[in-house]
Amino acid sequence: MSRPIRHCAVIGGGVIGGGWAARFLLNGLDVTVFDPHPEAERRLREMVALAGRAMRKLVSAPLPPEGTLRFAGSLADAVAEADLIQESAPEVEGVKQRILAEIDRHARPDALVCSSTSGLLPTRISAEMTHPERFLVAHPFNPVYLLPLVELCGGERTAPVAIERAKDLFARIGMHPLHVKREIDGFIADRLLEALWREALWLVHDGVATVAEVDDAIRFGAGLRWAFMGTFQIYRLAGGEAGMRHFMAQFGPALKLPWTKLMDVPELTDDFLDVLAAQSDDQARDWGFRALEAKRDDCLIGIMRALKPQCFGAGNTLAAYEATLREAAPPVAAEPLRLYEGKVPSDWVDYNGHMNESRYLEIFGYATDALLARIGMDAAMLARGFSFYTVETHLRHLDEIRLGEGYVASTQIIAHDAKRIHLFHRLHHEDGRLLATAEQMMLHVDTGRHRACEAAVEVQSALAVLAAAHRGMAVPPEAGRGIGIK
């Protein structure tokens, strides 16, 4: 079962299957899709383009070269050479059973077979498979290329090694695998989502609130908390210092109050569907579908990027993913030092549609950090109370870069002594244009005593090695100049 996963078959290319295809491709895996719908290929290619734009905005690390995408004429052809087969067919038990049995007949014996079902039982949908030991549910959330969660749930005949193999794969492509250890309808996430969703339908059905009011009641309140702590951790805090037992003592009695319908669901009559559709149209009236979809993605990207410096929840998943990507990336070239590269994310763009001026300095800051790490100014040195501070910067803005475009920062060491480093950074566009330069003076500081001091001998010698390599390069003519009119 330990063959590395390089080739994925995606069976069903709708919103979920298309999202899977995009995530696989953008992580360098080859994908073959089978979907008999006449519009499937057009829609899926659109989604891959959308996902590429979003993933490049999300991650600061270089993504691998995109995998190749192929459309197969039959299910048998699609799965024949695949290491992973991801089924995303309609949510009907009999349909899934038939498709999984067909996959089972044509797949390689060592292939991993996963179903995207939101809540059908793996034991039941795999009932007609001859090799159910390599089958499990891998339930993702829309948009699949951005949301980290994937619920993994095996059936009675699933081999534990299949679960481990899936965990490893999905973590490597930036996801958070959650192993659902007991087979239950709806797994964990959809039970919670369905409870909220059914209650929301009642509120609209009974005329208590419109769909927009229900959404506002979530997104301006508890929804903001759910994004990073879920529900138990948040309630623990609401209980004050005494923790969960105190919270339950205080709010347990409210569980007896008639605060939810907690019963059957409203019948989906034509009248009720009319109300739902009309209110939903009204809520989305200022938005085209693509614009609203892009806004959803940009908000998700902003939230996950905001959680990264907090080292919390989905921010940790993103940081771990970026570390994986950086490890897998080819080593940077030699002279000048290529120290940082990336694509311009959506929150870096100003009202002119260009990257904001302060982001140039932020990028050069990352390049400086990478240089300092290289000469041994690491966490241990910081803990010992030493650091390099930037004392002066001369930044020149020469050209523009826009949303989603790639850049690379490279750094030349102009001069150095025991306490100082004189640097010259260049920022190039992926198309080769020089976008900006930054000349910087770094000062080595004793952070406890707040004064300059000589760097440690090992730091000075690591710096000297790099500086020696740069000695033969011409000093940029702009270095050392001042600013003025005329």
Add this chain to the structure above:
Amino acid sequence: MSRPIRHCAVIGGGVIGGGWAARFLLNGLDVTVFDPHPEAERRLREMVALAGRAMRKLVSAPLPPEGTLRFAGSLADAVAEADLIQESAPEVEGVKQRILAEIDRHARPDALVCSSTSGLLPTRISAEMTHPERFLVAHPFNPVYLLPLVELCGGERTAPVAIERAKDLFARIGMHPLHVKREIDGFIADRLLEALWREALWLVHDGVATVAEVDDAIRFGAGLRWAFMGTFQIYRLAGGEAGMRHFMAQFGPALKLPWTKLMDVPELTDDFLDVLAAQSDDQARDWGFRALEAKRDDCLIGIMRALKPQCFGAGNTLAAYEATLREAAPPVAAEPLRLYEGKVPSDWVDYNGHMNESRYLEIFGYATDALLARIGMDAAMLARGFSFYTVETHLRHLDEIRLGEGYVASTQIIAHDAKRIHLFHRLHHEDGRLLATAEQMMLHVDTGRHRACEAAVEVQSALAVLAAAHRGMAVPPEAGRGIGIK
């Protein structure tokens, strides 16, 4: 009823009452608290300190001078002079009835009376009030000083003008008032929260998942979406281009599947409470209460700040709040122009505990934006295809500023011509230290043709007025200099 609200009485100073007190105080309102608990004053003062730190990290605009906080010896004393009375007593109908009746007897006739109840009916809890026309529910969410949502719900005898007055007040202090138009147990938000919460309790009760797994199933998946779009708008997008009707056609049948308990709640036996408490302790084991609380606040701050540039959901609420604060702030002093001030937020701090170097430039960028707005380079001018670009910056880092400390940026115009502005920014710490300077050359650009051109006559003359005022000031000796060792 139109007396402006300056003085608030907070009845009950727990997690919710304390959060209200903090939000009121930080918005410059005076607060008198009544809570007979012996620990109430200590706890509330701690919460106000925590909230102050959080609110200053959240908003980029200057908060007004903090209101005064007083503890009253009796309810009658607390409410006597108040314009707004906010009741946050335990969630028991009889208790609320008695307290609201007592408030009613002692309050000014033109005072607004609000209850923080999470779901009790306003008509019932106000049954013993003589003046129920000025009473309504104003239901906030924890932490009250950060989360924007407040549900407003009147009873049968509530005057419409009371609702309007509350809407206006809560919007001015940075909240998103949601008018719940039909009186219903649990209002809108808590019906949704309770449905999810009761289902979550079942999952733990039945041993399907631990509290940490339930939280992970939310925060790595749907929780990230709920933070900005709620549930209907997200599902609309999942339905693809065909909208809500298509989504219901596709997923309506799943409503018949047994994917939630949707029935009575688990009984809170000692055994079940032991399981809950033990799992919750385990989930929080690496965190002290205060650390976890601060992490919750920092994540919320990060998310709301990330949504602001997206102009979406809670990001809009924050932007509107900041605009209100800026309007209410006293006018900036004359020479040099004080163009931007604020406090250092948590996501601006580097591994040394200092404000990151690129944030200095970001602040100077805001000062430049403010200057450009002042000389008429507004949205209309941008739409016409003209802008000033920064072509060169010489930044000097002179001193440090830390998390939560205040700064003010001021700007001197050194020189200008028809196409260029030569600026000198200074960044001062609130304690008076000079932190950094930035010398910048701005170039007026025809953004369509990507080339420099003369600024519009009205822009040139507005600039000339400011520059004339700066002509008498000394040119900073650092202006025009270059960087170098020796």
